[in-house]
Amino acid sequence: MKKISTFLQISIISILSFGCSKTDSVSAPLVETTTEVEKLFKHSEEFTQKIYSYENGIHAAVGYGIANSYLIEGNELNIIIDATDSVFQAEKVYAAFNAINSNPIAAIIYTHNHGDHTLGAKYFVDQQDDLPLVIAHETTAKSVEKIFGILNPIISSRSSKMFGTMLPEEEVINVGIGPYLSVGRSAPGYIKPNVTFDNELKLNIAGIAFEFIHAPGETDDQIFVWLPEYEALFPGDNIYKTFPNLYTIRGTSHRDVNAWVNSLDAMIALEPKNIFPSHTLPFSGDSAIDTLIIYRDGIQFIHDQTIRLMNQGMHPEEIIENIELPTAIASSPYLQEFYGTVRWSVKSIFNGYLGWFSGNISELDPTSTFKKANFISDMVGGPDALFAELEKAIVNEEMQWALELSDLLSAMDYRSSEVIQYRSKAAFYLGTMAANPNKRNYFLSEAQRLIGSQETANIIPPEASMLDQIPIDMFFDVLRVNLNPAKVDPNNIITACFEFSSGLTKAMIIRNQILQIKNDLPIDCFINIKTDQQTLKQVLAGTKNPIMEIANGNLIVDKDVEFLKLLISFRP
Numbered sequence: 001m002k003k004i005s006t007f008l009q010i011s012i013i014s015i016l017s018f019g020c021s022k023t024d025s026v027s028a029p030l031v032e033t034t035t036e037v038e039k040l041f042k043h044s045e046e047f048t049q050k051i052y053s054y055e056n057g058i059h060a061a062v063g064y065g066i067a068n069s070y071l072i073e074g075n076e077l078n079i080i081i082d083a084t085d086s087v088f089q090a091e092k093v094y095a096a097f098n099a100i101n102s103n104p105i106a107a108i109i110y111t112h113n114h115g116d117h118t119l120g121a122k123y124f125v126d127q128q129d130d131l132p133l134v135i136a137h138e139t140t141a142k143s144v145e146k147i148f149g150i151l152n153p154i155i156s157s158r159s160s161k162m163f164g165t166m167l168p169e170e171e172v173i174n175v176g177i178g179p180y181l182s183v184g185r186s187a188p189g190y191i192k193p194n195v196t197f198d199n200e201l202k203l204n205i206a207g208i209a210f211e212f213i214h215a216p217g218e219t220d221d222q223i224f225v226w227l228p229e230y231e232a233l234f235p236g237d238n239i240y241k242t243f244p245n246l247y248t249i250r251g252t253s254h255r256d257v258n259a260w261v262n263s264l265d266a267m268i269a270l271e272p273k274n275i276f277p278s279h280t281l282p283f284s285g286d287s288a289i290d291t292l293i294i295y296r297d298g299i300q301f302i303h304d305q306t307i308r309l310m311n312q313g314m315h316p317e318e319i320i321e322n323i324e325l326p327t328a329i330a331s332s333p334y335l336q337e338f339y340g341t342v343r344w345s346v347k348s349i350f351n352g353y354l355g356w357f358s359g360n361i362s363e364l365d366p367t368s369t370f371k372k373a374n375f376i377s378d379m380v381g382g383p384d385a386l387f388a389e390l391e392k393a394i395v396n397e398e399m400q401w402a403l404e405l406s407d408l409l410s411a412m413d414y415r416s417s418e419v420i421q422y423r424s425k426a427a428f429y430l431g432t433m434a435a436n437p438n439k440r441n442y443f444l445s446e447a448q449r450l451i452g453s454q455e456t457a458n459i460i461p462p463e464a465s466m467l468d469q470i471p472i473d474m475f476f477d478v479l480r481v482n483l484n485p486a487k488v489d490p491n492n493i494i495t496a497c498f499e500f501s502s503g504l505t506k507a508m509i510i511r512n513q514i515l516q517i518k519n520d521l522p523i524d525c526f527i528n529i530k531t532d533q534q535t536l537k538q539v540l541a542g543t544k545n546p547i548m549e550i551a552n553g554n555l556i557v558d559k560d561v562e563f564l565k566l567l568i569s570f571r572p
Contacts, residue, residue: 108132210226268293315360
C-alpha cells in the first residue's frame with residue numbers, strides 16, 4: 001500500500017532527489033572542443049573546493065556544492081550566511097569551519113529561498129545546544145513551500161537536466177555558478193526561519209552590526225547582507241561571475257528585471273570594498289564598485305532594448321537578432337554566458353510584460369505538429385523523403401534542423417526507433433558544443449534519456465523534521481492537482497473530513513471530478529479521519545504505510561476501505 005502515496009512522495013521531494021549516475025555516454029559523432037567550451041573549463045577555477053579566509057574574520061567555503069557558505073567570527077559566537085545545498089555538504093563545510101573557529105553558531109542567514117542555500121541548515125543546527133536565529137525575508141518560507149508544492153515534479157525533472165545530475169561525472173564540466181549540485185546525496189535539511197523582516201532589519205549579533213536589506217532580483221525574497229564596519233557586502237544571487245539568469249530553463253515565474261537593477265543600485269550606494277557573492281569567488285578593492293556597475297548596466301541594457309524593440313512591434317526572435325551588447329558589457333568577465341543568456345533573457349522579458357503571444361497571428365491557433373508533419377511530408381515527397389532529410393541534416397551537422405525534423409517524424413510515428421537515435425545524436429552534438437552549462441547539461445541529459453541509458457534518480461525520503469517545516473495546507477494543494485479524473489465517479493460527491501489533534505479541520509470534497517479543500521467541516525461527511533498533522537504528512541509523503549497507521553491507531557478512520565480507495569484516486 002505504500003505505493004498509494006508515491007505521487008506525493010515524488011511531488012514533494014523529487015527536487016531533492018538528484019543523485020549522480022554512472023551511465024555510458026551516448027554514441028554520437030565526435031565533436032571538437034570549441035574555444036567557448038575551453039573557456040567553460042577555465043571557468044571551473046571559480047569553484048576549486050577551498051576555504052578562503054580574510055583578515056576581518058570572514059571565511060568563504062567555495063566549491064562545496066553550488067552555493068558558497070560563509071562563516072563570520074563574532075565575539076565567542078559565529079554566524080553562517082547560506083547553509084549549502086545539502087546535509088551531505090554541510091557536514092564537510094561545518095568541519096572545515098569548526099577547524100577555524102569552534103564557537104557555537106548564533107545565527108544562520110538565508111539570502112533567499114533556493115535549496116542550494118537552505119537545505120544544509122539542519123546539520124548546522126543539530127550541532128548546537130541552542131537553536132540559532134534563522135534569519136530570512138518574510139516571504140522566504142512561503143517560497144520554499146512553493147518549491148515543494150504543486151509544480152515540483154516538472155521543475156524537478158527539468159532541474160535534473162539543467163544541472164546534469166544524472167549525467168556521468170565526466171560529462172559535467174560545471175554548472176556555471178558552481179561545480180555540481182549535491183542535492184539528493186542526503187535527506188533535505190531545511191529549517192524554517194524564526195526571524196523575518198519586510199524591507200530592512202538591523203541587528204547586533206555577537207558584537208557585529210548586521211544590516212539586512214530586501215533586494216529582489218533572481219528571487220522576490222532575495223536579501224543582501226551589509227556589514228558596515230567591514231565595508232563587506234553579501235549580495236546573495238544578485239551578482240555572480242556570469243551573465244545573470246534573468247530566466248532559468250528549469251522553469252520559473254517572471255523575474256522582475258527592473259527590481260534587480262534597483263537592488264544593485266542600493267548595493268552600489270553603500271560603496272562596498274569587499275563583496276562576497278553566493279556563487280563564484282569573492283572580490284574586493286577599487287574595482288568592486290565598477291564590477292557592480294557593469295553588471296547592473298548589462299541587465300538594464302537587455303531590459304531597455306527589449307522594451308524598445310517590443311514597442312516597434314518586433315517579435316522575440318526578431319528582437320534577439322537586433323540586440324547587440326555594448327563592447328564593455330560583452331567583454332566583461334562577469335557577463336559571459338556561463339549561466340544566463342541574452343536570448344533567454346529577451347524571451348523572458350517579453351513574456352513577463354506581454355504574455356506568451358508574440359504578436360504573430362499565426363501563433364494564436366497554430367497547426368498541430370501532427371498536421372504540420374503530414375503537410376511537410378507531402379510537400380517533400382512523403383515520409384521517406386522527410387526521413388532522408390533528417391539523415392542529411394545529421395551528416396551535414398545541421399543538428400538544430402535535425403531536432404526540428406525529428407519533431408515532425410515523431411509526430412507521424414515514423415521509424416520511431418531510428419528517429420530517436422538521430423534525435424539523441426543531434427542533442428548530444430549540440431550539448432557538447434554548448435558553452436552554457438544549462439544548455440549543455442540539458443541537451444546531454446535529454447540525449448541520455450532518449451536512448452534509455454540514464455538511470456532513475458534515487459528518491460531519498462524526507463525526514464520527519466523536514467516534513468514538520470512544511471505546512472499541511474501545501475499537502476492538500478498537492479492533492480488537488482494530483483486528482484486523477486479517470487479514477488472518480490463524475491456522478492458522485494465524496495466528502496472526507498479531517499480532524500487534527502491540533503484543532504485544525506480540513507474537508508476534501510470531490511465533485512465534478514475536481515477536489516475542493518475547505519477549512520469548515522460540512523454536516524454530512526462520507527469519510528471521517530482523526531489524526532495528527534505529522535502522521536498524515538508522512539502517509540502522503542510515502543514514509544509511512546496508511547494501513548499500518550490505521551492498525552496502530554495513529555489514523556482513526558470510520559470507513560478505512562473507502563479511505564484507501566480515496567488515496568488511490570490520486571495515483572497517475
